[in-house]
Amino acid sequence: MSHHSELDSKICNDSDNETIYQVIDKAVSRRRMIQGGFGAAALAMLGPSAAALLGGTAQPAAARNWSLIGFQGIPVSDTDDIRVPAGYAFKVIQRWGDPVSADGPAFKADASQTWQDQERQMGMHHDGMHFFPLPYGSTSSEHGLLVMNHEYIDQNILHTDGTETWTPEKVKKDLAAHGVSVTELRRKGNDWVVQTSPHGRRLTGYTPMRLSGPAAGVDAVKTAADPEGLTVLGTLNNCAHGTTPWGTYLACEENFQSYFVNTSGDVPALQDRYGILTQSRYRWEEHEERFDAAAHPNEPNRFGWVVEFDPYDPESVPVKRTALGRCRHESATVSVGPDNRCAFYTGDDARFEYIYKFVTNRPYDPVNRDANRDLLDDGVLYVARFDADGTGQWIELTHGKNGLTAENGFPDQAAVVINARGAADHVGATKMDRPEWTAVHPVTRDVYVTLTNNTRRGNEGQVGADPSNPRNNNAFGHILRWREAGNDPTATEFVWDIFLMCGDPDNPDINMRGNINGDIFAAPDGLWFDDQGLLWIQTDVSAGSLLRTNHIPFGNNQMLAADPNTGEVRRFLTGPLGSEITGVITTPDHRTMFINVQHPGEGGTSPENPTELSSWPDGPEGGRPRSATVVIWKEDGGIIGT
Ligand code: FEO
Numbered sequence: 325m326s327h328h329s330e331l332d333s334k335i336c337n338d339s340d341n342e343t344i345y346q347v348i349d350k351a352v353s354r355r356r357m358i359q360g361g362f363g364a365a366a367l368a369m370l371g372p373s374a375a376a377l378l379g380g381t382a383q384p385a386a387a388r389n390w391s392l393i394g395f396q397g398i399p400v401s402d403t404d405d406i407r408v409p410a411g412y413a414f415k416v417i418q419r420w421g422d423p424v425s426a427d428g429p430a431f432k433a434d435a436s437q438t439w440q441d442q443e444r445q446m447g448m449h450h451d452g453m454h455f456f457p458l459p460y461g462s463t464s465s466e467h468g469l470l471v472m473n474h475e476y477i478d479q480n481i482l483h484t485d486g487t488e489t490w491t492p493e494k495v496k497k498d499l500a501a502h503g504v505s506v507t508e509l510r511r512k513g514n515d516w517v518v519q520t521s522p523h524g525r526r527l528t529g530y531t532p533m534r535l536s537g538p539a540a541g542v543d544a545v546k547t548a549a550d551p552e553g554l555t556v557l558g559t560l561n562n563c564a565h566g567t568t569p570w571g572t573y574l575a576c577e578e579n580f581q582s583y584f585v586n587t588s589g590d591v592p593a594l595q596d597r598y599g600i601l602t603q604s605r606y607r608w609e610e611h612e613e614r615f616d617a618a619a620h621p622n623e624p625n626r627f628g629w630v631v632e633f634d635p636y637d638p639e640s641v642p643v644k645r646t647a648l649g650r651c652r653h654e655s656a657t658v659s660v661g662p663d664n665r666c667a668f669y670t671g672d673d674a675r676f677e678y679i680y681k682f683v684t685n686r687p688y689d690p691v692n693r694d695a696n697r698d699l700l701d702d703g704v705l706y707v708a709r710f711d712a713d714g715t716g717q718w719i720e721l722t723h724g725k726n727g728l729t730a731e732n733g734f735p736d737q738a739a740v741v742i743n744a745r746g747a748a749d750h751v752g753a754t755k756m757d758r759p760e761w762t763a764v765h766p767v768t769r770d771v772y773v774t775l776t777n778n779t780r781r782g783n784e785g786q787v788g789a790d791p792s793n794p795r796n797n798n799a800f801g802h803i804l805r806w807r808e809a810g811n812d813p814t815a816t817e818f819v820w821d822i823f824l825m826c827g828d829p830d831n832p833d834i835n836m837r838g839n840i841n842g843d844i845f846a847a848p849d850g851l852w853f854d855d856q857g858l859l860w861i862q863t864d865v866s867a868g869s870l871l872r873t874n875h876i877p878f879g880n881n882q883m884l885a886a887d888p889n890t891g892e893v894r895r896f897l898t899g900p901l902g903s904e905i906t907g908v909i910t911t912p913d914h915r916t917m918f919i920n921v922q923h924p925g926e927g928g929t930s931p932e933n934p935t936e937l938s939s940w941p942d943g944p945e946g947g948r949p950r951s952a953t954v955v956i957w958k959e960d961g962g963i964i965g966t
C-alpha cells in the first residue's frame with residue numbers, strides 16, 4: 325500500500341541480527357544485473373512441453389528470438405482515464421458501492437449509504453482478484469464468480485462529511501467497506517452482468533471467522549470477547565490474494581497493524597515487532613474497543629493471517645490458517661509439486677522483511693474436494709535465504725529446529741507462527757526490499773517476486789545492499805526469481821537471479837537507471853503469470869514517493885507484460901490519476917481480462933472536494949472517485965496479450 329505518513333515510521337524491520345551479506349560482492353551483483361537471465365544450460369533441463377511453450381521448438385528456450393508479446397506498447401499517461409493498446413477495448417464494472425447481488429442497494433453519489441447498505445455493496449480499494457468459473461469444476465468463460473479483496477478505505481470518500489463527526493455507525497461503515505466481495509457474473513457480449521444470486525456476498529471487518537492451525541485456541545489469541553481463542557471478527561487490509569487447486573480463495577491480511585493503537589507507553593515486544601504504534605490510522609478504537617491494543621493485547625495476534633474460504637458455498641465460514649505464519653502477507657501463490665503436495669509463496673511487505681513458503685504435509689486430492697478441506701492446517705513453514713553465490717535455502721520454521729526453542733522464546737509452534745518475523749530473524753533469513761506479489765511460471769515453476777522499493781536500504785544504521793537486494797536507496801524496485809531444486813516446489817534449495825532492475829535509463833544517477841529492456845516502470849507490486857507464460861506486472865508508485873524521487877517519466881500507475889525468456893517489457897495499460905493498478909485474472913479462454921483500479925484520486929481528496937484530483941470512473945458530473953474493476957477484451961476476440 326502506498327500510505328506514507330507518520331504512521332509509516334515503524335514499517336521497517338530494525339531487528340539487529342546481521343544479514344550474511346555484510347560484505348557486498350559488487351562485481352557479482354553487477355554481473356547479475358547485466359546478464360539478467362537464467363542460462364541456456366538451466367533452461368535445457370526443461371521438458372519438451374516447457375520448451376514448446378517458451379520457444380516453440382525443442383531448442384533451449386534461450387534460443388528463441390521472437391516475443392510472446394503481441395501488442396504495441398503504449399506511452400505513459402498523466403490523464404484521468406484508462407488507456408489500452410490499439411485493438412483492445414474495455415468497460416468499467418463493479419465500482420465501490422455497486423451491489424454484489426443485483427437485488428442489493430444502489431450506490432448513492434453523495435456517499436450517504438448506511439453501513440447496512442455498504443455490507444451488501446462492493447467494498448473500497450479493490451486489490452487481488454480471481455475468476456471462479458460456474459459451475460464448480462467447469463472451465464466456463466461466460467459465467468463465474470468474481471472474488472476480490474478490498475484492501476483499505478479513504479474516509480474522505482466513504483463518508484459524506486469525512487470524519488468531521490465520528491460515530492459508531494461510521495466505524496461500522498469503515499469495517500463494512502473492508503474485506504472481500506463475491507459477485508456472480510454472466511457474460512453478455514463484452515459486458516458482464518451482475519446476477520441476483522446467493523453467491524453475491526461480502527466478508528467484512530466483522531464477519532465471524534474461525535482460527536485454525538497451530539495458533540488456534542492458544543492463550544495468545546484469547547480475548548475478552550472470545551475466551552476460547554477460536555473465533556475472530558473480520559479480516560482486514562486484504563491486499564493480494566491466492567487460490568488453491570481445490571477451488572478456494574485465499575485473502576491475505578497485510579497492514580493489519582495500522583488499525584490498532586497502543587498508547588500505554590509500554591508496548592509489548594511482539595506488538596513492537598509487528599509495528600503497532602501510538603496512533604491508529606482510522607480511530608476505530610474510539611468506538612470499537614478491541615482495536616485498543618493496550619486494553620486488548622491479544623486482538624492484534626488474530627490478524628496478519630492467510631484467510632481461506634470457499635466462494636462456491638455462500639454459507640462457508642472463512643478460516644484463518646495460522647500454519648502459514650503471521651506477517652503483512654501479500655499474495656499466497658500456489659505451486660503444485662510432482663506428488664501433489666502444495667507450496668504457497670508469500671511475501672511480508674515491509675522494508676527488510678522476508679519471503680516465506682508453506683508446504684502442505686499431505687498431497688491434495690484432485691478428485692475428492694472435501695479431502696482438501698483442512699490441508700492448510702498441516703505443513704511446514706520456511707523462510708528464504710538468498711546466498712551470494714546464486715543459490716538459496718529454505719530454512720525451516722518449526723519449533724525445536726534451527727534454534728526455535730523455548731530458551732529462545734519459541735516454546736511451541738504457536739509461538740513460531742504468531743511471531744514468524746521473530747523466528748525468521750532468529751534463523752538469519754535475508755532481509756528483502758518489501759516483497760509484494762509472487763508469481764509461478766505455468767510450466768517451469770520458476771517463481772518471480774516483486775520487491776517494490778526500499779529507500780532506507782544502506783541508510784545510516786540500516787542494512788546495506790546485498791546480491792539479492794543490490795541497490796542502496798532502492799527507490800524503484802526490482803523483480804527477482806528463483807528455481808527450486810529439481811523444479812520441485814517442495815524442495816529446500818534453489819537457485820536465483822535478478823530478472824530486472826526498475827528505473828529510468830535517462831536518470832543522471834546510475835543507481836536509478838535500472839536495466840529494463842523495453843517500456844520503463846517503477847515500484848512493481850502486482851505480478852501474475854497467465855497460462856501462455858506472459859508475466860503481467862502492475863505498479864504502485866505512491867504519490868509521496870513520486871515527489872521524493874522526482875520520477876515523473878513513469879507517469880500514472882500502470883500494467884505491463886514481460887516475456888520471461890527475452891526479458892522484454894511492454895506497457896499494456898495506464899490508470900487514472902492517483903490510482904494504482906491491482907489484481908489481474910483472465911477467463912479460462914484467455915479472451916477476457918479483469919483488472920482493478922484502486923484508490924483513484926489518492927492524495928487529492930477532502931470531505932469538501934473529493935474529486936480534487938480524480939473523478940474516475942464516473943466523470944466530473946458523477947461524483948466521487950471510485951475503485952472499480954475493468955474488463956478488457958481484444959476487439960478481434962483474440963487471446964489477451966497476443
Ligand atoms: Fe498492499 Fe504491499 O501492497
Ligand code: CA
Nearest residue numbers: 325326864904
Ligand atoms: Ca498501494
Ligand code: CA
Nearest residue numbers: 325326849864
Ligand atoms: Ca504496494
Ligand code: CA
Nearest residue numbers: 325563760849
Ligand atoms: Ca500490493
